[in-house]
Amino acid sequence: DAGVIQSPRHEVTEMGQEVTLRCKPISGHDYLFWYRQTMMRGLELLIYFNNNVPIDDSGMPEDRFSAKMPNASFSTLKIQPSEPRDSAVYFCASTISLGGNQPQHFGDGTRLSIL
Amino acid sequence: QKEVEQDPGPLSVPEGAIVSLNCTYSNSAFQYFMWYRQYSRKGPELLMYTYSSGNKEDGRFTAQVDKSSKYISLFIRDSQPSDSATYLCAMSDDGSEKLVFGKGTKLTVNP
Numbered sequence A: 001d002a003g004v005i006q007s008p009r010h011e012v013t014e015m016g017q018e019v020t021l022r023c024k025p026i027s028g029h030d031y032l033f034w035y036r037q038t039m040m041r042g043l044e045l046l047i048y049f050n051n052n053v054p055i056d057d058s059g060m061p062e063d064r065f066s067a068k069m070p071n072a073s074f075s076t077l078k079i080q081p082s083e084p085r086d087s088a089v090y091f092c093a094s095t096i097s098l099g100g101n102q103p104q105h106f107g108d109g110t111r112l113s114i115l
Numbered sequence B: 001q002k003e004v005e006q007d008p009g010p011l012s013v014p015e016g017a018i019v020s021l022n023c024t025y026s027n028s029a030f031q032y033f034m035w036y037r038q039y040s041r042k043g044p045e046l047l048m049y050t051y052s053s054g055n056k057e058d059g060r061f062t063a064q065v066d067k068s069s070k071y072i073s074l075f076i077r078d079s080q081p082s083d084s085a086t087y088l089c090a091m092s093d094d095g096s097e098k099l100v101f102g103k104g105t106k107l108t109v110n111p
Helices: none
Strands: A005-007 A012-015 A019-024 A031-038 A041-048 A052-054 A065-071 A074-079 A090-094 A111-115 B005-006 B011-014 B019-025 B030-036 B045-051 B054-058 B060-066 B071-076 B085-093 B105-110
Touching: A005 A090, A012 A019, A019 A090, A019 A111, A019 B105, A031 A074, A041 A065, A041 A074, A052 A065, A074 A090, A074 B071, B019 B085, B019 B105, B030 B060, B045 B054, B045 B060, B060 B085, B071 B085
Parallel strands: A012 A111, B011 B105
Antiparallel strands: A005 A019, A019 A074, A031 A041, A031 A090, A041 A052, A065 A074, A090 A111, B005 B019, B019 B071, B030 B045, B030 B085, B054 B060, B060 B071, B085 B105
């Protein structure tokens, strides 16, 4: 079975531009998570969905960030307008159940650079 | 104080060495404890999972949880160059979908 698929793998854009990151979770997984990873702050949860519904967006840093999950097989994370401090690796993960007894499966991330 | 503290290293050991990686945490509600391994330019992947206190062994890997001290460890025996990666601890409270991660320890095993 295919794992979590993220696109693009790399994105370089100028400050002020809109950035859209995409994620396809593993089929049958009903939880989807968006994380951001930096050297300074490590891996931080931004938002997660259950059955396409946003459950907790308390980790979204600012109103410039938004996430949607229009169906069970697709999610987007959008930054508008982008700023240099948004540069990071963004990961999407999915899982099939609550708690820690099932692993979260991560994609290989989108490496975002804002110039 | 951060919820989860992990020494970022880097840690460099010779092949065959025993490696000890550790995390401390402050939230006594944490019940599920995990270790993820992250290779360069890849996403984290679950390596070990432990519920509550105790030890769990899987091949060359042993995970230990000491809830009284709020301290978890991962031991790697007979370390191999293929173990070179960043190791992240993660934990959650009972029934929570949210994981709290340590910053990760970068390990290099030299042949």
